[in-house]
Amino acid sequence: MKILGLNFGRVKGECRKYLDIALQAAQDDGAEVELINTINLNISRCIGCGACSRNSREKGQQIRCVVKDDYQMVLDAILDADSIIVAAPVYVLAPTGQLKNLTDRIGPAHDRAAVVKEYYKRVDPVPDPADPRFLKQRDECGIVEPLDPRVLKKWKVAYISVGGARDHHWVSLGLLQMKFFGFPLNMHLVDELDIHGAHGDSPRVQMFRQRAAVLGHNMAAALGKHPRDIAFCGDDLGICPTCHGRMITVTRGTKVECPLCGITGQLSIVDGQIKVSFPLHEQDRSRLAFGGLLEHTNYGNLVSPPRQ
C-alpha cells in the first residue's frame, strides 16, 4: 500500500517540510511512501485537443495524453499509488498553476464515471469471432484492449495548503481549489490542512507540524479501508457536507450552491446565526460523489432531474 506525496512548493520550501512530516508518520505506521517534487518538472498545460478522451472512448485505446513531457511520469506514479497527499503553496490566493496544469491534464480524461462506463463496455459479451455460437468478452476477442485496471482505483487523498500570509483571507481559495485535483477521479477526501501565518519556530509552526504528522497517520490508517469506514479527519467540517468548504454562492432568494460540489442548499437565519442546509438527495449529486460525476457524464443522453 503506497502513499504518494506530490509537492508543488519549492524543493526545500514549507510545503515540502510539512509533506515530509506527514510521509514520515505514514511510513512509521508501515505505509510505503514516495515523494515527487514537481516544481522543476515540465508539466505543460492541457491543449484541449481531446485526444485522450477520443482515443479511449471512441477508438478503444488507453487514456493517453499526446503532449510529451513529465506528465506521464507523474500520472504513472498516481496510478501506482493507493493514496495521495498533495501539498501546494498559495500563489495569488489560489494554488500554484502547476497543480492546475496537472489537474487539467489528468482530471477530465480520467473522470471516474466515464472511465467506469468505458471499462465495462470493453468487457461486454460479444459473439466470439472464432466461434460465433459462443459469447466472449469484447476485450478478450481483441476488438478493444482492456483499459489499464489502475484507472479504477479508489484513491484516498489529503491536501496541505501553505500560504505565507498572516490572515486567512489571503489564502481563501488555496485549500478549496486544491480539491479540483481529486474530484474527477472520485478520490476519497480523508484529511486537509490549511496552513497560514506560520513562520520561523513559532508555536503555530509547532502546532501545524504536529498536525501534519497526524494527517500522515490518518492517511496510513485509511489505506485499504472502504471509504464508508473512513470518517473525515479535517479540523473544520465546513459548511458544505461533501467538500467541507466554507464558500457558497447565493444563487437566488435563499438558494445557495457549493461552487466546488455544485449542490444546491437553503440558507436561513436561526437564532441570529446563518444556517445552510443541503438535502441528502443533493449531497448524492455532489461532484465529489460518483452520482454527481455520473450525472455529468450522462448529460448527453439523460434528462437530469430539475434542481430543487
Ligand SMILES: Cc1cc2nc3c(=O)[nH]c(=O)nc-3n(C[C@H](O)[C@H](O)[C@H](O)COP(=O)(O)O)c2cc1C
Ligand atoms: C507568486 C507568489 C504569490 C504568492 N501569493 C500568496 C498569497 O496570495 N497568499 C499567501 O498567503 N501567500 C502567498 N505567497 C507566499 C507563498 O504561499 C509561501 O511563501 C509558501 O510558503 C510557498 O511555499 P513553498 O515554501 O513550499 O515554496 C506567494 C508567493 C509567491 C511566490
